[in-house]
Amino acid sequence: MSFINQTQTNTTAEFQRQRLLFIVLLTTITTLLCCVFLFVNGTMLFTLKSKPVFRETSRFILLHTLLFADTMQLADSQTLFLLSALGVKVLYPVCAALTILYNIPHGVSFLTLVLMCLERYVAVCYPLRHAAIITTRNTGVAIFVVWTFSSLNCLIQLSLMLNVSFEDMKRMQMRDYCGKESVFQNAVSDLYDKTSTYSLFALAGVTVTFSYFGIIVAARSASTDKASAKKALKTLLMHLLQLGLSMSSNIHSTLIIVLSTNLDRVIAVNIQVLLYVCLNIIPKCLSSLIYGLRDQTIRPVLMLNLSCRCRSLSVISVVQTSAKI
Known part of the structure; x- marks a missing residue:
């Protein structure tokens, strides 16, 4: 009997050790990948603020806004992922805030x-009126409206999810890991979240499609710059891919639930991590790759900033190592 108990104890200890190693490996890989993308996005944001041409051109101002939003999402999603991977259950207000x-x-x-799709549409279809319509001031107003609308939308979501008293909520610990499904517990908040998300996606999809076909029609005109129109069409296709990946990230949690109930735990976890990387991490760096590598104005400055920062990090690492020695 004691031999059986000892065997079970050893098996349990080995399983816990393997699980711990797997969690460490999992969090290390995703965190390193996330840090690399945060570094690239941060360098791209710095690049867009380093030259007057970037600060005074509407499409670069919009790109800066998009990158900033993607960087915020990347940092926040990695925080939620680490909390889930490490098995940390936070208080309800903390989860709601995240x-x-x-x-x-x-x-x-x-x-x-x-907005970026509309800007490209105006630039190709109405080149003579582009400078008058897409001004720095109008772009700033549009960005302000976008942030205001998104903030009000989330405030409505927050008011709908507060179905318990504030004093009770401050002491309430999440029974499950922190995520959207854990926060939007009542039917009204869940319905509003889905309605607002799908409405935004429909609006974005219709706008991209309209802009794409509008540019195709304009490209057949003799007065249209064919090279500019072709480049704009490729950019719109990349934006459509970004929208699709962003929308796919909304069904990430639903896919996790389906996988967890229908597959072996180890296989399900591996697929979950792959989905997280493909749907949550990689899309947040697409803007930097699309514009940083394709745009002839940004690319040389971005490459210079990346190389300088990499050298700076190497020098700091060498200095720290020498100091320890």
Whole structure:
């Protein structure tokens, strides 16, 4: 009997050790990948603020807004992922705050992509009126409206999820891990979240489609710059891909629930991590890759900033190592 108990204890200890190693490996890989993308996004944001041409051009101002929103989402989603992977259950207000901090830039990303598509549409279809319509002032007003709308939308969500007294909520610990499904517990808040998300996606999809076909029609005109129109069409297709990936991230939790109930735990966890990387991490760096590598104005400055920052990090690492020795 004691031999059986000892065997069970050893098996349990080995299982816990393997689980701990797996969690450490999982969190390390995703965190390193997230840090790399945060570094690239941060360098891109710095690049867009480093030159007057970037600060005074509407499409670069919109790109800065999109990148800032994507960077906020990336940092927040990685925080939620680490909390879930480490098995940390937070208080309800903390989880609600993290969810709202993710939803606000999420809405901003959708609406900013809409503005960027419209800007390209005006630039190709109405080149003579582009400078008068897409001004720095109008762009600033549009960005202000986007952030205001997204903030009000999340405030409505927050008011709908407060179905318990504030004093009880301050002491309430989440029974499940922190996520959107854990926060939007009542039917009204869940319905409003889905309605607002799908409405934004529909608006963005219609805008991209309208802009795409509008540019195709304009490209057949003899007065239209064919190279500019072709480049704009490729950019719109990339924006459509971004919208699709952003929308897919909304069904990430639903896919996790389905996988957890129908597959082996180890296989389900591996697929969950793959989905998290593909639907939550990679899309938040697409804007930097699309514009940083394709735009001839940004690329040389971005490459210079990336190389300088990498050298700075290497020097700091060498200095720290020498100091320890």
